[in-house]
Amino acid sequence: MVTSTSPRTLYDKIWDDHVVDVNDDGLALIYIDRHLVHEVTSPQAFEGLRNAGRPVRRPDCTLATVDHNIPTVSRKNFQSVATFIDEPDSRAQCAALEDNVKEFGLTYFGMTDKRQGIVHIIGPEQGFTLPGITCVCGDSHTSTHGAFGSLAFGIGTSEVEHVLATQTLLQKKGKNMRITVDGDLLEGVTSKDVILHIIGVIGTAGGTGSVIEYAGSVFRGFSMEARMSVCNMSIEAGARAGMVAPDEVTFNYLRNRPLAPKGDAWDRAEAYWRTLKTDDGAKFDIEVNIPSSDIIPTVTWGTSPQDTVPITGAVPDPSKIEDPVKRASAERSLAYMGLTANTLMEDIKVDKVFIGSCTNSRIEDLRSAAKIVLAAGADAKVAPNVDAMVVPGSGLIKKQAEAEGLDVLFKRAGFDWREAGCSMCLGMNPDQLSPGQRCASTSNRNFEGRQGSGAQPWPPAAAMTGKLTDVRKFMGATAEANIAAAPKLIVSSAFDFLDDPVLPPPEPQTAEEAKANSSLPPSDAPSTVQKFIIPLHIENVDTDMIIPKQFLKTLKRTGLADALFFTLRKDPHTGKDTDFHPEPRTNFGCGSSREHAPWSLDNFGIRCVIAPSFADIFKNNAMQNGMLPVVLPQADCFALAEDAEAGLDLEVDLEKQEVRRPNGKPAIPFTVDPFRRHCLLNGLDDIALTMQRGEAIAGFESRRSETWPWLDGFGFKGARIPVPVAKSGKKLDW
Numbered sequence: 001m002v003t004s005t006s007p008r009t010l011y012d013k014i015w016d017d018h019v020v021d022v023n024d025d026g027l028a029l030i031y032i033d034r035h036l037v038h039e040v041t042s043p044q045a046f047e048g049l050r051n052a053g054r055p056v057r058r059p060d061c062t063l064a065t066v067d068h069n070i071p072t073v074s075r076k077n078f079q080s081v082a083t084f085i086d087e088p089d090s091r092a093q094c095a096a097l098e099d100n101v102k103e104f105g106l107t108y109f110g111m112t113d114k115r116q117g118i119v120h121i122i123g124p125e126q127g128f129t130l131p132g133i134t135c136v137c138g139d140s141h142t143s144t145h146g147a148f149g150s151l152a153f154g155i156g157t158s159e160v161e162h163v164l165a166t167q168t169l170l171q172k173k174g175k176n177m178r179i180t181v182d183g184d185l186l187e188g189v190t191s192k193d194v195i196l197h198i199i200g201v202i203g204t205a206g207g208t209g210s211v212i213e214y215a216g217s218v219f220r221g222f223s224m225e226a227r228m229s230v231c232n233m234s235i236e237a238g239a240r241a242g243m244v245a246p247d248e249v250t251f252n253y254l255r256n257r258p259l260a261p262k263g264d265a266w267d268r269a270e271a272y273w274r275t276l277k278t279d280d281g282a283k284f285d286i287e288v289n290i291p292s293s294d295i296i297p298t299v300t301w302g303t304s305p306q307d308t309v310p311i312t313g314a315v316p317d318p319s320k321i322e323d324p325v326k327r328a329s330a331e332r333s334l335a336y337m338g339l340t341a342n343t344l345m346e347d348i349k350v351d352k353v354f355i356g357s358c359t360n361s362r363i364e365d366l367r368s369a370a371k372i373v374l375a376a377g378a379d380a381k382v383a384p385n386v387d388a389m390v391v392p393g394s395g396l397i398k399k400q401a402e403a404e405g406l407d408v409l410f411k412r413a414g415f416d417w418r419e420a421g422c423s424m425c426l427g428m429n430p431d432q433l434s435p436g437q438r439c440a441s442t443s444n445r446n447f448e449g450r451q452g453s454g455a456q457p458w459p460p461a462a463a464m465t466g467k468l469t470d471v472r473k474f475m476g477a478t479a480e481a482n483i484a485a486a487p488k489l490i491v492s493s494a495f496d497f498l499d500d501p502v503l504p505p506p507e508p509q510t511a512e513e514a515k516a517n518s519s520l521p522p523s524d525a526p527s528t529v530q531k532f533i534i535p536l537h538i539e540n541v542d543t544d545m546i547i548p549k550q551f552l553k554t555l556k557r558t559g560l561a562d563a564l565f566f567t568l569r570k571d572p573h574t575g576k577d578t579d580f581h582p583e584p585r586t587n588f589g590c591g592s593s594r595e596h597a598p599w600s601l602d603n604f605g606i607r608c609v610i611a612p613s614f615a616d617i618f619k620n621n622a623m624q625n626g627m628l629p630v631v632l633p634q635a636d637c638f639a640l641a642e643d644a645e646a647g648l649d650l651e652v653d654l655e656k657q658e659v660r661r662p663n664g665k666p667a668i669p670f671t672v673d674p675f676r677r678h679c680l681l682n683g684l685d686d687i688a689l690t691m692q693r694g695e696a697i698a699g700f701e702s703r704r705s706e707t708w709p710w711l712d713g714f715g716f717k718g719a720r721i722p723v724p725v726a727k728s729g730k731k732l733d734w
C-alpha cells in the first residue's frame with residue numbers, strides 16, 4: 001500500500017502492497033494472501049500450533065491437499081487412507097494431515113475429492129492463485145504460481161507454522177532480475193526448453209537472492225500452462241521466485257474459476273491487476289537477454305538442471321573441462337548416469353517414461369504427449385523396452401483428459417493411465433525406478449537418487465522410440481498425415497469440470513475433540529541455540545543429497561542424524577559408512593524446501609555450515625533452527641576445509657562474527673544479518689516476535705479488506721473466521 005512516484009518493477013509493486021511493517025535494516029513483515037499446504041512439510045508445523053494453543057489465523061486463505069505420498073493406482077476401491085496406503089510412513093503423513101485439517105478447520109481436497117491433485121496444479125485450477133497476491137507453500141515449486149503475476153515462493157516447515165499462526169512472514173526484499181526472451185521460437189521448442197536453456201545460461205545459482213521477471217514476446221505468447229512450467233523451474237535457477245506480468249491470457253484463464261472473484265469484485269480486481277506491470281524506466285539489479293533463436297530442444301545429461309545440452313548434441317567429455325571442481329562433478333555425474341563421454345544424446349536408451357509432475361501434467365501437456373502418439377501412426381505402440389506412465393496433475397485434469405479421449409489413446413499405445421499425484425517425480429509413493437534404470441521424465445529435477453536409487457530423469461518423452469528422441473522427428477508431413485488420419489479428439493474446456501460448489505472451511509474442532517481425534521505423537525522438546533563449533537566442511541549439494549526423499553515421511557524433527565547424506569555416506573550394498581568427503585562448491589542446499597535438511601544436519605551435530613554461497617530457502621530454514629550458515633569466499637572455504645581435515649578445531653564466534661583458526665592463523669571475518677544474529681544469540685522465536693505485532697497485522701487486514709476485498713476468502717462467501725486481535729501494541733524490538 002505504498003504509493004511511489006519513481007518507476008517500479010512488478011516485484012516492487014507486489015512487495016510494497018504487502019509490507020505490514022519494516023525495520024531500519026529493511027527486514028519486513030509481509031502479509032501472505034494464499035497458503036497451500038501438503039502432507040510432507042506440515043505435520044511439525046501443526047504440532048507447533050497445537051503445543052502453543054494457537055489457531056490458524058486465516059483458514060479462508062489456506063487450502064490443503066495430499067499429493068506426494070499417495071499411490072496413483074485406481075481409487076475405485078478407496079475407503080480410507082488407513083486402508084488404501086500400504087506404506088506405514090506415507091499413511092501416517094496423510095492421516096496426520098486429515099487430522100490436522102479437521103482440528104484447525106481448513107478446506108481440504110482429500111483422496112475422494114476430484115479436485116485433489118498436486119498442490120501447484122490445484123491452486124491455479126481453482127482460482128485460489130490470483131495476480132498481485134503473495135502465495136506460499138512448504139514446497140520449493142511454489143514459484144509456479146508466479147505465472148499469474150503473483151509473488152509466490154517456497155518456505156520450510158517453521159515458516160509454514162509462522163504463516164498458519166500469523167498469516168505473515170519475516171522477509172528481506174530480494175534483488176530484481178529480468179530475463180527477456182524476444183523473437184519467434186524455432187520449431188519443436190517448448191516452454192520447458194526455454195527454461196532449461198535459461199538455466200544452462202545463468203546456472204543453478206544464477207538467480208540466487210533474486211526474483212526473476214520473465215519478459216519479452218516469447219513469454220507474452222505463452223499460454224498460462226507454459227508460463228507455469230517456466231515459473232515452476234525458477235527455483236532450479238536458484239531464484240526465490242519467478243513471475244510473468246498478468247495480461248489477457250491470465251484474465252481469460254481465471255475468469256469464472258471457482259475461487260476467482262465474480263461480478264463487480266472481478267471488475268475491481270481486473271482494474272487493479274492491469275496496473276501490475278513493470279513501469280518504463282524501472283531499475284533491475286540484473287538483466288539477461290536471450291535471443292529466442294539460440295534455443296533448441298534441450299535435455300540434461302547430468303545430475304543438475306544446469307547440465308543441459310541440445311538434443312542433437314552429445315554427452316560432454318569431462319577431460320575437456322578446465323575447472324577441476326566442475327570436471328570432478330561432471331565425472332561423478334557420468335559415473336552415476338552410466339554414460340560415456342561423447343555418446344550422442346539420441347543414442348541413449350531409456351527404461352521408463354514418466355509424463356507428469358507439477359511442471360508438465362496439465363491438460364496442455366497431456367494433449368502434446370497425445371499428439372506425439374498420434375503422429376507416430378495409427379497402431380504405434382510404446383517401445384518394447386519401455387514402461388510408460390501418464391499421471392495427470394489433478395483429478396479434474398484426469399476427468400477432462402478422459403472426456404477428450406486421451407486416456408483411451410494412451411492406453412491403446414501401451415501407457416499406464418494413473419490417478420493424480422506427484423508420483424515418480426520424487427518417488428515418495430510406490431512409483432519408483434529400480435537401481436540402474438533410466439527414465440525420460442517431464443519433471444523438473446534430475447538430482448541423484450530422486451526417482452529411486454541410481455535412477456535418473458530426462459526431460460523429453462521417448463516412449464515411442466525407447467531412446468531419447470528429438471521431438472521434431474514427430475513433426476513434418478508424415479506426422480501430419482498420421483494425425484489427420486486418426487479419429488479426431490474432442491477438445492473440451494476446463495470450465496466443464498469446475499462445477500463443484502466451493503464449500504466453506506469446516507468449523508475447527510473444540511480442544512477436547514481435537515485431543516480425542518488426533519493421531520499425532522506428543523511433541524519433542526523445543527530446540528535451543530547451542531555453541532557454534534564446526535569440525536566439518538560441506539558444500540554445494542542439493543537437498544535431495546543432504547537428505548533423500550525416503551526420510552521426509554517423518555512427523556517429527558528428530559531422529560534424522562543417520563539420514564544425513566545417506567546415499568553418499570552409505571555403501572548401497574553393505575549399508576556401512578564410506579569415507580565420503582563432499583567436495584567444496586557453491587550453492588549449498590539448492591533444490592527443495594525440505595527443512596529436513598537442516599534438521600538432519602542438526603540431529604547429526606552440525607550447527608554451522610560454511611560455504612561460498614547458500615540457496616535461499618535452505619539458508620532461511622537453517623536460521624529458523626538456530627543454525628548458522630556462514631558465507632565465505634571459496635579460497636577461505638578451502639583453507640578452512642584443510643584445517644578441518646587435518647583434525648584441527650575451528651571456532652565460529654557469532655558475537656564477534658569471525659571464524660578463528662588454530663596455530664596463530666588470522667581469524668576470518670564474516671557478516672550475518674543483524675536481526676538473525678540477534679535472534680540466534682538470544683534464542684528468540686520468530687512466531688512469538690510476530691505475535692507481538694498483532695495490531696499491525698489486524699490493521700493491515702482491515703485495509704486489505706477495503707482495497708482488495710476479493711482476497712478475503714471470496715470463494716468461501718464470507719466464511720472468514722475472525723481472529724481476536726492481540727492486546728499488546730508493543731513495537732517489535734528489531
Ligand SMILES: CC(C)[C@H](C(=O)O)[C@@H](O)C(=O)O
Nearest residue numbers: 040138139140141592593594
Ligand atoms: C517435499 C518437498 C519439500 C519438495 C520440495 O520442496 O520441492 C518436493 O516437492 C520436491 O520436489 O523435492
Ligand code: SF4
Nearest residue numbers: 141357358422425426
Ligand atoms: S516437483 Fe515433483 S515432488 Fe515436488 S511438488 Fe512438484 S510434482 Fe511434487
